[in-house]
Amino acid sequence: MRIVVLVKPVPDTASGGERLRPDDWRLDRPAVPAVVNANDEYALEAALKLTEAHGGEVVLVSMAGPGAPDTMRKALAMGAASGSLVTDDALAGSDTVSTARVLAGMLKDTEYDLVLAGADTSDGGAGVVPAGVATLLGLPYLSYAAKIEPDPDAGTVRVNRISPTGYEVLEAPMPALIVATQALGEPRYPSLKGIMAARSKTLETKTLADVPVADVPVGGAVATSEVIGSEAPPPRAATRVIREPADEAARQVVAFLAERRII
Amino acid sequence: MAAAPSIWVHGELAPDGSLAKISTEVATLARSLGEAGGRDVVGVVIAADPTPAATELARFVPRVLAVTEPATADHAAATIVGQRLAALIEREKPAYLIAGAGPEGRDVAGVVSALTGWGVLVNAVGVTWDDGPVVSMSVFGGKLTTTSRLTGDYGIVTVRPNAVSAEEGAAPGTVEPTAVDGELTLPQVRVVDRVEAAGAAAPIEEARIIVAGGRGVGGPDGFKVVEELAEALGGAVGATRAAVDSGWIPYAQQIGQTGKIVKPALYLALGISGAIQHKVGMQTAGTIVAVNRDPDAPIAEFADVVVIGDLFEVAPALLTALRARAG
Numbered sequence: 001m002r003i004v005v006l007v008k009p010v011p012d013t014a015s016g017g018e019r020l021r022p023d024d025w026r027l028d029r030p031a032v033p034a035v036v037n038a039n040d041e042y043a044l045e046a047a048l049k050l051t052e053a054h055g056g057e058v059v060l061v062s063m064a065g066p067g068a069p070d071t072m073r074k075a076l077a078m079g080a081a082s083g084s085l086v087t088d089d090a091l092a093g094s095d096t097v098s099t100a101r102v103l104a105g106m107l108k109d110t111e112y113d114l115v116l117a118g119a120d121t122s123d124g125g126a127g128v129v130p131a132g133v134a135t136l137l138g139l140p141y142l143s144y145a146a147k148i149e150p151d152p153d154a155g156t157v158r159v160n161r162i163s164p165t166g167y168e169v170l171e172a173p174m175p176a177l178i179v180a181t182q183a184l185g186e187p188r189y190p191s192l193k194g195i196m197a198a199r200s201k202t203l204e205t206k207t208l209a210d211v212p213v214a215d216v217p218v219g220g221a222v223a224t225s226e227v228i229g230s231e232a233p234p235p236r237a238a239t240r241v242i243r244e245p246a247d248e249a250a251r252q253v254v255a256f257l258a259e260r261r262i263i
Numbered sequence: 264m265a266a267a268p269s270i271w272v273h274g275e276l277a278p279d280g281s282l283a284k285i286s287t288e289v290a291t292l293a294r295s296l297g298e299a300g301g302r303d304v305v306g307v308v309i310a311a312d313p314t315p316a317a318t319e320l321a322r323f324v325p326r327v328l329a330v331t332e333p334a335t336a337d338h339a340a341a342t343i344v345g346q347r348l349a350a351l352i353e354r355e356k357p358a359y360l361i362a363g364a365g366p367e368g369r370d371v372a373g374v375v376s377a378l379t380g381w382g383v384l385v386n387a388v389g390v391t392w393d394d395g396p397v398v399s400m401s402v403f404g405g406k407l408t409t410t411s412r413l414t415g416d417y418g419i420v421t422v423r424p425n426a427v428s429a430e431e432g433a434a435p436g437t438v439e440p441t442a443v444d445g446e447l448t449l450p451q452v453r454v455v456d457r458v459e460a461a462g463a464a465a466p467i468e469e470a471r472i473i474v475a476g477g478r479g480v481g482g483p484d485g486f487k488v489v490e491e492l493a494e495a496l497g498g499a500v501g502a503t504r505a506a507v508d509s510g511w512i513p514y515a516q517q518i519g520q521t522g523k524i525v526k527p528a529l530y531l532a533l534g535i536s537g538a539i540q541h542k543v544g545m546q547t548a549g550t551i552v553a554v555n556r557d558p559d560a561p562i563a564e565f566a567d568v569v570v571i572g573d574l575f576e577v578a579p580a581l582l583t584a585l586r587a588r589a590g
Contacts (some may be wrong), residue, residue: 057384
């Protein structure tokens, strides 16, 4: 099986340093170290497990800024075979419409049985791009997967989709696009061998001109939305610390909740 | 002059076919935008049996289009609903579509956006009107609130639970059975089974009160006291990734960067240190109360109240105090 995983470099949330540029409110990417989006790592881990079980390879596809290759090497070190990246000044400030169109364009030239994507990103957080990519490519769309079971002989895939009351078992022909969740299992740490091997893996970098996007404009210049302001939320009041025996502490907490009319 | 293009509300279905709670909030918000902008507000429900949800939605908006779409009975709904919505949008020319920011709303928004080219303002925690919707969203785990708008005079907005309190309209609206013709061209994904998980609760994103447990809860047995407190408070049970990864509680209850983002009126955190990956999922809660043995835990810096103590002593005492108060 050949599985494409959509990956996005995002600012490391653990750094706590994410910020917007003051002039255009776009994310200041160079200000913060980048990591592979955490939800994409679950997708990658699931893809690696599937190719270990069924044979084949995992390839990465990304649309990101010029610093992306370093981050993508980390994903290659986990075990992906190769990667393809589109990076272009014109794509800076792209909205989700453009992102879906460009990623769909990247996939047009790619052979695959499955496309896996993370549920959302820790920076934009939209969670609408995978559905957009599936729609543009006419792929069956199976979202919020807790379990993925392909049947390569039958050419179908089954997915347990998390629902509010449990899960739905979905079935579709391959190729299909699946949205992965953390329920698929912990991402592996790259081994030293994996890190060494990643250095020589192919990471193809394209510009927008190399990507077959349908004859509609894409990129920051045609963004359908814009950020017009940003402010820090009002600070929370100082923390009240209660150091009392349990009964007294509980009494004070209940009184506090009643005072705030929560109970 | 023709009326200005309307604001549409995506009426989402709960698993039992009734209207999802998020849609009552979205409808309430859309109504206030319609009043501010002089726009008609129209609900749309697309389902194998749209009537129950459409009737409920009509308590919140003056007009609801009910589209019967048999394919959703045994196929994943979002792709089908998204196609029908896009076709209806093409025909009726509304200006805006507002949906919930949960899994269903996101899936539908993604499909509609791809088919119409409409942009999406995502995860609104508040929406005002200034010649179009102006959306505030919380970014970087609540460190910043940004304000955004659409560059054109049309688009999609997804709204987080608890952005507004649902309020019915002054008078019930009408439900109009509506036909949408045309073939469904996108591949349909068959639902071969629906499995109810034991102990599945209401979606935690919608809960007014959440009692959450972390590593400090110690194990699945430790979650009993979390569940008891949640029940006593009429709330839902949440958890950190550490607790979920340890298998103490299902992933559906996870709050944080790779779980749910929640904004309840009260977040009661038991044995949760408050690491950044968890904090980003809950720090916009109205009130945060933490119980932790470690006075230096990060959560002590952003909780409203922190009780320094053993949760296995404090939580039962809280239960007793709450029950005494309830009389």
